[in-house]
Amino acid sequence: MSDNDLAENRRLYVLSGLALAAMAVASWFIFVYAPQDALQGPVQRIFYLHVSSAIAAFACFAVVVGGSVAYLWRESAAGDRLGRAAAHTGLVFTTVCFLMGVIWAKPIWNWNPLDTWDARLTSTAALWVIYSAYLLVRRFAPSGRIAARLAAVVGIIGFVDIPVVYFSVEWWRTLHPGPTLTSLSGPQMPAPMVWAFLVTQAAVFFLAYVLVRIRYRLEQRKDEREAREVAAQLLPAREAR
Amino acid sequence: MRFWNAVAAVTLKDLRTELRGRELLPALAQFIVLALVISNFAFDMTPGITVHLSPGVLWLVLTFAGLVAFGRTFAAEKESGSLEAMLLTPAGPSAVFAGKALAAAVFLACCEAVLLPALAVVLGSPIDAQVVASVLLATVGMAALGSLFAALAAQTRARELLLPVLALPLWIPFVVVGGRAVQAAMAGQPIGGQGLFHQPLAVLLDFDILFLVVASLAARFVLED
């Protein structure tokens, strides 16, 4: 392992520690700083992680699109690695968002998500399936290059689905709450709640960044190993000549 | 001009092959009728609930028939090597893709020609022009996406597995909006009203255009190394 590798590993340890600390701060904001919701009680505190992980997931999938475009356009290996890393991380956050949502919805609306698939849930589920497929395609495609190309197509087209997410909320007008933070008349939440949310969002974004970076590093090492294997197969011929 | 000649040649070739071999469509027609009969028993249909359930049955059957139809078109060509032979002509991947997608759309429309009357007979659902229009509009976009992912899945080792996983989530908008349109039409809701009905058709058309453009842009990356 080169010095560079060691330095990068050290950086990743430090970043992971910082991400943990950030999440600890966020939990203080969520559980101590933010006031109790008058109507929903303590369960409303799920909101902070539920919404911020949803936004982080969307951000990750946007990064997948960026990486996919870079790959299709320039055959950028880094773009492909970034896509792989961000897809993994995005799936983690989508899953977190789902779990939080189910726990939250149960006592509030006595809502069983399986028989009231509302639009945003359905579309987010669709995103989850699409980006799982993004990773599945790689596993089943014949070679590295074709795999990357096919996955990039899935990554981009899957993202086209996201506007449809918001659109379908409008279309079905379901029981899912509309935007709470950004309505035209200004935030409807009390200021401490807004602060708690912003802090959580910042912490989750940072966590996502660190996770993507770790995953990217892993993928990079995999690619490097493959390149070494290929180089080893090519070398003897050159020597023989 | 040359592009459209190639598209027409590919489409006609697919239609002619199906007409001669008669492999896909008879099987699909049987599948559709059986699915309807099964749903009739599975849901314990009574006249009161038919109106609510039959739009759902329609889209469910159509979706799965579509998966079978699209899956076959590219898989067979990939295996026989004719897909590669076509791609090595100067016609280009976009023309080949457009031709195959067009043929797939025709196959799906044939399925609908069986499905809609069968729905009227088996479940007694009212079928009118609006139902037909929304189903046909959805067919265009579904065929574009379905063919793209069928082409993609055909390049992999697990095409039967990947095609539904890829196509179904992206078909959701068509099922949601088309389902709404069919529901409104079958329930005899006012067509003008709050714009409930005219809107879905326009939206379906938008989706068609969006996904036609996206699929034809992506076809090159899916088909060509």
Added chain:
Amino acid sequence: MKAVSARGLVQRFGATVALGPLDLELDGGERLAVLGGNGAGKTTLLRLLATAARPAAGRLELWGLDAVRHRERLRTRIGYLGHQLGLYPALSAAENLQFFATLYGLGRTEAAEALELAGLAAVATRRAGELSRGQLQRLGLARAVVHRPELLVLDEPDASLDAEGRALLARIAEGRTLVLATHDLVLARRICGRALLLRGGRAAGDPWRFRILEAEG
């Protein structure tokens, strides 16, 4: 100008190198037999020459044009027949050729001529699925030359060729640059002027000129 000029050509699938590095030059009209066992890289090389696949590394030029950048233009000048014949069993022999002629922007005359050349005019209206194995193989060859390519790339076309088919093979090779992958040394000697032996994806022995012809005359 060389018809084919490859430098350091490499193809890999994932971490496995299937071909190369390989250098290869062919003059126009030269006929090369590609020999070697299964998995030696014959098909991989031929697919690269036919622009059906892109090399992972190295450079391939056909008539001085880069085979990746100019592949659309080059494809009208290359005929390729792979392991699979790429024919439609439900279509007749004539319809199969007409279909591919249309994709090349050609008409019925070219399709009919290719059919004539392959000696299949008598079974023109018969469905490809009903033809014998040898006839099918000849139809595949006719498909590969329907657009009169200058470079012909054939991957083991002799698998089930009858005597008539072998004569056809020699006929269509006439006046063309040919790359022929085969296990059949007799056929290779009869048709080709040069041979390249592949082993483990590399040129075995002298990678430049491996002659097997001279003696036979």
